[in-house]
Amino acid sequence: MLEHLPPEVTVFEVGPRDGLQNEANFVVTSGKVRLIEVLAEAGLTKIEITSFVSPKWIPQLADGLQVATTVKLPPQVTTSALVPNLKGYELARKAGLRAIALFMSATETHSKKNINKTITQAMVTLKEVAQLARQDGVKVRGYLSVVFGCPYEGQVNADHVAKIVSSLLEIGIDELSLGDTIGAATPLNVIKLVKLLSTTLALNKMALHFHDTRGTALANVLAGLDAGVTTFDASVGGMGGCPYAPGAAGNLATEDLVYLLESLGIKTGVDLDKLVTCGQIAQEILGKQLPGKYLQAALAQRSGPTAKPRRETNV
Amino acid sequence: MLEHLPPEVTVFEVGPRDGLQNEANFVVTSGKVRLIEVLAEAGLTKIEITSFVSPKWIPQLADGLQVATTVKLPPQVTTSALVPNLKGYELARKAGLRAIALFMSATETHSKKNINKTITQAMVTLKEVAQLARQDGVKVRGYLSVVFGCPYEGQVNADHVAKIVSSLLEIGIDELSLGDTIGAATPLNVIKLVKLLSTTLALNKMALHFHDTRGTALANVLAGLDAGVTTFDASVGGMGGCPYAPGAAGNLATEDLVYLLESLGIKTGVDLDKLVTCGQIAQEILGKQLPGKYLQAALAQRSGPTAKPRRETNV
Numbered sequence: 001m002l003e004h005l006p007p008e009v010t011v012f013e014v015g016p017r018d019g020l021q022n023e024a025n026f027v028v029t030s031g032k033v034r035l036i037e038v039l040a041e042a043g044l045t046k047i048e049i050t051s052f053v054s055p056k057w058i059p060q061l062a063d064g065l066q067v068a069t070t071v072k073l074p075p076q077v078t079t080s081a082l083v084p085n086l087k088g089y090e091l092a093r094k095a096g097l098r099a100i101a102l103f104m105s106a107t108e109t110h111s112k113k114n115i116n117k118t119i120t121q122a123m124v125t126l127k128e129v130a131q132l133a134r135q136d137g138v139k140v141r142g143y144l145s146v147v148f149g150c151p152y153e154g155q156v157n158a159d160h161v162a163k164i165v166s167s168l169l170e171i172g173i174d175e176l177s178l179g180d181t182i183g184a185a186t187p188l189n190v191i192k193l194v195k196l197l198s199t200t201l202a203l204n205k206m207a208l209h210f211h212d213t214r215g216t217a218l219a220n221v222l223a224g225l226d227a228g229v230t231t232f233d234a235s236v237g238g239m240g241g242c243p244y245a246p247g248a249a250g251n252l253a254t255e256d257l258v259y260l261l262e263s264l265g266i267k268t269g270v271d272l273d274k275l276v277t278c279g280q281i282a283q284e285i286l287g288k289q290l291p292g293k294y295l296q297a298a299l300a301q302r303s304g305p306t307a308k309p310r311r312e313t314n315v
Numbered sequence: 316m317l318e319h320l321p322p323e324v325t326v327f328e329v330g331p332r333d334g335l336q337n338e339a340n341f342v343v344t345s346g347k348v349r350l351i352e353v354l355a356e357a358g359l360t361k362i363e364i365t366s367f368v369s370p371k372w373i374p375q376l377a378d379g380l381q382v383a384t385t386v387k388l389p390p391q392v393t394t395s396a397l398v399p400n401l402k403g404y405e406l407a408r409k410a411g412l413r414a415i416a417l418f419m420s421a422t423e424t425h426s427k428k429n430i431n432k433t434i435t436q437a438m439v440t441l442k443e444v445a446q447l448a449r450q451d452g453v454k455v456r457g458y459l460s461v462v463f464g465c466p467y468e469g470q471v472n473a474d475h476v477a478k479i480v481s482s483l484l485e486i487g488i489d490e491l492s493l494g495d496t497i498g499a500a501t502p503l504n505v506i507k508l509v510k511l512l513s514t515t516l517a518l519n520k521m522a523l524h525f526h527d528t529r530g531t532a533l534a535n536v537l538a539g540l541d542a543g544v545t546t547f548d549a550s551v552g553g554m555g556g557c558p559y560a561p562g563a564a565g566n567l568a569t570e571d572l573v574y575l576l577e578s579l580g581i582k583t584g585v586d587l588d589k590l591v592t593c594g595q596i597a598q599e600i601l602g603k604q605l606p607g608k609y610l611q612a613a614l615a616q617r618s619g620p621t622a623k624p625r626r627e628t629n630v
Contacts, residue, residue: 001316001541002502183612186578187317187537215527215571215608216578218534222502226316245615249608256530263501263531293530293564297498300560 001226008267010046010231012177012207013039013254015282016067017048017082019239021058022250023286029063031285033070038281039236040077042274044254048101049079052088068095080141084115089129092138099139101177102126104168106144106161109152110181114145119164127171134172142173143209147193149184151244158196165201175205177233180220182244183213187223194227207231210252212291213242217252218260225264232257237279237290253292255279276302316541323582325361325546327492327522328354328569330597331382332363332397334554336373337565338601344378346600348385353596354551355392357589359569363416364394367403383410395456399430404444407453414454416492417441419483421459421476424467425496429460434479442486449487457488458524462508464499466559473511480516490520492548495535497559498528502538509542522546525567527606528557532567533575540579547572552594552605568607570594591617 016036020027027035036049049071055062064081073079080099083089092100104122105111111119126142133140146153147161161178168176178193190208197206208224210217210232221232238253258270272294279295289296331351335342342350351364364386370377379396388394395414398404407415419437420426426434441457448455461468462476483491493508505523512521523539525532525547536547553568573585587609594610604611 001538002506186575188579191317212530212608213612214574215533215568216575218530219537219575222534222537223316242612242615245612248612248615253530259529260501260531260534264503293527297528297557297560297563300557300563 005225005264005266006230009261011044011257011268011270012046012231012233013044014048014233015235015239017051019235019251021060022240022243025286026060027285029066032067035281035285036071038278040073042278043270045077047077047079049081051082052091053084065091065095068097085125086128089132100133101141101143102129103143106147106156106164107150107153110146110150123167130171130173140173142168142176143179144176145179145181147178148180148189149182151182158193162196165197175207176201177207177209179209180211183211185210185220186216187219190220190223191227194229203228207233209233211242212249212252218256221260237282237295238292239282239290249291253295255292255294259294320540320579320581321545324576326359326572326583326585327361327546327548328359329363329548330551330554332366334550334566336375337555337558340601341375342600344381347382350596350600351386353593355388357593358585360392362392362394364396366397367406368399380406380410383412400440401443404447415448416456416458417444418458421462421471421479422465422468425461425465438482445486455488457483457491458494459491460494460496462493463495463504464497466497473508477511480512490522491516492522492524494524495526498526500525500535501531502534505535505538506542509544518543522548524548526557527564527567533571536575552597552610553607554597554605564606568610570607570609574609
């Protein structure tokens, strides 16, 4: 194990979008802008900053246009936004974004419950947007959710996932993020699915998006690295929770991911100490403690000299 | 990766001792007894049930003798207790225990701060107890803490650890658990240390004791499995916290460990559903939520039908 690690990995920050959309507290525009800017200062170069989904569905991100036109970022940072349809795409263009993300479910039931469309219906919309984006020279990331397990259908057939991946490639996406929406992935099924999909989707176009719902996120990252994946999604502080199990952990925390990768000698370009400060700011703007473990351990250390052990024989 | 997994693994439950000693809330004897009995019912066969350290240091476990003489367990379960010295050993024998655990630090500073003895001084005491235990036919487990990092000395030299391991083997321990006391282990240093130590300590005598302080515990388990280790310590619900970073996560949760192992096709003999009930009981007797992730996800699922997604485009 770990003999064939990549020299560098791209950490794709989804916190300002996927994280904030699943937090109950509304964050004011200036707070979002500040968070995005400090994330870039920490060295993250791929940041999904908002979505242009109807505020009726995602009121948390109703200020997407304002956020996108206010943030000041260095040129090496690529910002993107999730767009559900042509209307959303137009807003993304109005915001001057050069990259967008499109969303698809891997199961019919999740698709129906989530966006009230069948997979086929959703694919028609995605195709329209992707074609326009291609004409405009806008990069398109796809999200395929529930690939490792569905809250409604349970286990998801890998060949079924492979067919949807082929369709998404046909409509012209540049990168595909495989979403473990309910945190059901385990190292063995990560390796199996990546191997299967890599026959149609090049590894350098594949991203893995893990949730830490059952504590396996970093073990899955190890498996993904071993299978040749070099892009991983994460959310600062683990913002976002699990939309299907309130109270349970959700998105893999960016600090945990960067800590693991750097410990493996893999370059991420991210300054872990600055990233902890981003997590601290995320906690401030949300007014709550976030679940990221490295974050909490680092903040506990920052809050004073090394704590005294509470008693002897601590193993 | 994951090509050479063992068919079965021993999960060593340390919650009733290492977990409870680091929880602020005192648990009444009947609560402890109940927890130990349900852990055995869930299939755990190695349970460290208490310690015989002075109540001055660990008031939480002052009722060790009562706990040990009250629990009713099936014959396949081996119970043990941590003993710091001959006095503790006598209590363990009085309690009828057939297995004990001895404690040692891997760094001088941790040893001094933790038990107010140098490593050499501590080894003298351990030798006395181990000799007596051998005469009595009592099994001896050793704990060597801070092997992957020390809260006082930082990085710990692996050759230095190897020397202490040799001394512990000389005094006659049957098994040695390598403790990542502050959660500093990462997959690469797990593999390196296991490989180094395996030249003197047989892999079937080695256990790994991870803390999830920085979220890497299960990734470290994968690394440990890959290096050939087949015994892992864990604490039900992740009881115990991190003694050096209050508020941060501590002991790896037994449910998270069993979930990962079973997902890899490795037999543990533990019923995960019953184990979740143990975690629920642990939360009840402590009167607080525990950090175990699988536990929280499972309890959220048990508390009702699958929760509705809060809004569309959940990745």
